[in-house]
Amino acid sequence: MLQRVVDDCGGCGKGLVVSRQEFIRAALALAAVPLLRPIEAFAAAPAGSGIEVSEIAPGVFVHQGRYEMQSPKNRGDMANAGFVVGSDAVAVIDTLGSEKVGVDLRNAIQAVTNKPIRYVINTHMHPDHVFGNAAFKQDSPAFVANHKLARGLASRADRYLATNKRMLGDDAFAGIEIVLPTVAVDDKTALDLGGRTLILETQRTAHTDNDLTITDTATDTLFLGDLLFSMHVPTLDGSIRGWLALIDDLKQRKAARVVPGHGPHAMQLPEAVEPEQHYLATIAADVRKLIKDGKTLEDATKTAGFEERDAWKLFDDYHVRNVTAAFAELEWE
Numbered sequence: 102m103l104q105r106v107v108d109d110c111g112g113c114g115k116g117l118v119v120s121r122q123e124f125i126r127a128a129l130a131l132a133a134v135p136l137l138r139p140i141e142a143f144a145a146a147p148a149g150s151g152i153e154v155s156e157i158a159p160g161v162f163v164h165q166g167r168y169e170m171q172s173p174k175n176r177g178d179m180a181n182a183g184f185v186v187g188s189d190a191v192a193v194i195d196t197l198g199s200e201k202v203g204v205d206l207r208n209a210i211q212a213v214t215n216k217p218i219r220y221v222i223n224t225h226m227h228p229d230h231v232f233g234n235a236a237f238k239q240d241s242p243a244f245v246a247n248h249k250l251a252r253g254l255a256s257r258a259d260r261y262l263a264t265n266k267r268m269l270g271d272d273a274f275a276g277i278e279i280v281l282p283t284v285a286v287d288d289k290t291a292l293d294l295g296g297r298t299l300i301l302e303t304q305r306t307a308h309t310d311n312d313l314t315i316t317d318t319a320t321d322t323l324f325l326g327d328l329l330f331s332m333h334v335p336t337l338d339g340s341i342r343g344w345l346a347l348i349d350d351l352k353q354r355k356a357a358r359v360v361p362g363h364g365p366h367a368m369q370l371p372e373a374v375e376p377e378q379h380y381l382a383t384i385a386a387d388v389r390k391l392i393k394d395g396k397t398l399e400d401a402t403k404t405a406g407f408e409e410r411d412a413w414k415l416f417d418d419y420h421v422r423n424v425t426a427a428f429a430e431l432e433w434e
């Protein structure tokens with residue numbers, strides 16, 4: 102039987118497909134590879150509740166979320182989260198979608214390092230990236246985000262809490278609270294973790310109006326948050342024009358690897374952004390044509406971009422909302 106062992110580089114072609122015997126050999130060989138240790142090495146939390154993290158570059162760890170809507174079973178574990186370990190301190194990048202999985206992420210960090218968690222960075226305001234923040238309050242970190250995040254999250258707090266309570270169920274929802282940033286990034290800032298620096302940059306309105314990217318300069322790893330979706334259909338909550346313009350910029354950008362908000366642990370530019378670019382450009386083109394032809398929003402939600410359906414997971418959950426947002430934006434061009 103064939104099984105996929107490692108495909109961590111998002112289409113870079115280095116994934117392995119091997120037999121069971123080869124699987125064991127490959128697992129042993131992987132144990133000797135410092136850049137991608139076997140995930141089990143960090144399965145720290147108690148059996149049944151832990152989450153897995155992979156070291157994608159020295160001191161840079163990523164947990165890959167599931168391609169699912171939030172549910173009692175996944176407890177809000179649907180986005181990627183990461184952490185970077187310096188010689189003095191740890192920075193967490195996103196905290197997953199509940200206090201429960203936030204605790205699991207914290208346990209996974211403590212299995213890797215006893216350095217203090219000094220920073221919790223949120224890439225944007227969506228619950229699947231920020232609802233684990235409460236798990237880190239005991240560390241008294243600086244909660245760091247785009248300066249627009251607090252306003253956006255506060256204005257949607259009631260709705261986000263109600264929706265997640267309903268979808269997660271009482272058990273998985275317990276412990277969730279809105280934890281707003283204590284440090285707001287206006288443009289660009291640097292965080293010193295000891296021996297390595299993170300560069301945080303606010304971005305133009307794209308996925309949301311409060312996206313923030315993080316570069317670990319020691320390894321040239323770029324965390325893109327939900328500016329990059331892979332496999333999971335992109336979700337548009339900002340500006341389709343802004344996002345497409347930002348993707349053009351990203352295609353010119355160099356990084357050793359990028360980490361998507363949803364998708365594999367790590368990917369390569371420029372290929373990583375191409376499926377997302379195709380999806381958004383297709384919606385924009387279809388919606389512009391419909392508007393030009395005098396069609397309505399309802400027409401658009403039945404036709405625009407549907408040729409992309411087979412390319413994405415969770416398409417039926419988000420696509421019509423994306424078309425609706427695009428229509429509202431583009432009809433005023």
Ligand SMILES: [Zn+2]
Nearest residue numbers: 225227308327
């Ligand atoms: Zn998001």
